Amino acid sequence: MRETTMFRENITENITITTSIIPDIGGDPPRRPTLQEILMAYSEYVWAVNLGTYVFPIIIGLGTIGNVLSFLIMIRRTMIITPTCFYMAILAISDTIILYVDCLRKWVFLMYGEDAWNINTAACRAFYYLSYSSFHYSVWIIVAMTTERFFAIRYPLKFLTVGSMRKTKLACLIILICVLLLNCQFTWSVKITEKGTCVPEENYSNFHKDVMPWIDAVFYSFLPFVILITFNVLIICSFRKAYRRQKTLHGNPTSHKSASHNRSSINHRMTAMLLSVTFTFIIMTAPKTILLCIRNEVFMFLKYNTYDFQEIALYTLITRIADLCIYTNHAINFFLYCVSGQRFRKEMKQLFLCRRSRSASLSLYSSKCPPSSRYQTMQTVSRGSYENDNGLESYHTMRTVSSNLGSNNNENCQDVNEQNERENSL
Known part of the structure; x- marks a missing residue:
């Protein structure tokens, strides 16, 4: 019998059969089954x-x-x-x-x-x-x-x-x-x-x-x-x-x-x-x-x-x-x-939807915005509230502050960056 039996182990994994189980009957001993x-x-x-x-x-x-x-x-x-x-x-x-x-x-x-x-x-x-x-x-x-x-x-x-x-x-x-x-x-x-x-x-x-x-x-x-x-x-x-x-x-x-x-x-x-x-x-x-x-x-x-x-x-x-x-x-x-x-x-839901929307918005941004008018964003902490699992209000939302690095802005770029602002605020 196996020398140790743990709480979660199967006792039959390493049991060995002794020679007394199958007696010798003369001649070559038969192969003992496992x-x-x-x-x-x-x-x-x-x-x-x-x-x-x-x-x-x-x-x-x-x-x-x-x-x-x-x-x-x-x-x-x-x-x-x-x-x-x-x-x-x-x-x-x-x-x-x-x-x-x-x-x-x-x-x-x-x-x-x-x-x-x-x-x-x-x-x-x-x-x-x-x-x-x-x-x-x-x-x-x-x-x-x-x-x-x-x-x-x-x-x-x-x-x-x-x-x-x-x-x-x-x-x-x-x-x-x-x-x-x-x-x-x-x-x-x-x-x-x-x-x-x-x-x-x-x-x-x-x-x-x-x-x-x-x-x-x-x-x-x-x-x-x-x-x-x-x-x-x-x-x-x-x-x-x-x-x-x-x-x-x-x-x-x-x-x-x-x-x-x-x-x-x-x-x-x-x-x-x-x-x-x-x-x-x-x-x-x-x-x-x-x-x-x-x-x-x-x-x-x-x-x-x-x-x-x-x-x-x-x-x-x-x-x-x-x-x-x-x-x-x-x-x-x-x-x-x-x-x-x-x-x-x-x-x-947000884990999957946000990744999909971010990739789509980045593709849209690259295709519609000329290089001279792309925005550089800076994220700063502003006061916002949510409720954590202790039922207490904390403040940890982000606001996107955009600065124009080019002089020729078009409406498409503004729309794209407004969408990015909403996604970053999530």
Whole structure:
């Protein structure tokens, strides 16, 4: 049996069959079938293989496109200035690393029988380190994002003094350092054996078998579960109190069109995006968490080190489904933002429409304006207002000041530059 069983690993990948399974009957010993050949006789294992073969690449493809788009939208000038959007941009990077370091590796193993962890000792240690660190980093970014949302809603005035982008970046850095320190033992505690498999060093065998799975489960699942559920309940309660208070002060809030109501509406929509992410994480990681808690009691081959192939096949299928849920969680945030975030959808439209209109306007400008009458623009900051996700007004719009560098201006050039002014002001 494999020497170590991690929280997110399939136990059947490196199981070897002992010589007692197929007795010698004299003469040349028959070729012993591999474990995979034996398990392919069971429908549960066939389903597990097919799910990994056909669903993994779909998750990787959709997740990559979604995470890249999420990152590009979150780093836009009107989005990145808010802590929540900065967290979501970092989350998109971390989720993409998970899909390529862990999900893609398993798909390649299913398709070609080659595991990137088994290339050499350096690859073995690097993949372990990156895989576990990226999983832990993603979930704790969600925890930090949820905590920030709660304090922004519950204590908005105090949050003005402590909730800055500098401290948000510092929080991301601290989480990264803690995650790297938590998993740094992978840089020396695993190795490649003579058979070419990545296994723990002899001195760390018991640690990887008995301790590390629970450390992983606590920091990836149990502790984040408790924190996220607690803060989500507090956020929902805070919104209910704010709704009742607003209804008492202004009557029907849906008909109130004041600036304070508009800020509150933006705040609610931003928080709805976060709640969709956190509840999706809780739901999608629950199967793996439950499996970890009950597997030694339900699957006897894990407890007594026996070879019940029917049970192994069933366990492989259940584990594969749980893995698919986890990888899906790290691939669908973009779609959650689209469904729950009106502001996100607006920024996504502007991301594509503005680039198209800019290229069209530049082409029109070059064709209609003579070289002697082109404009040189200078952008200066002027007072304008928008509402960020904390419901607070900020001033950060741009005004274009144009100076004529030629003496022969025509109406076409004026029209083109007026259009450029409107686009720059966005």
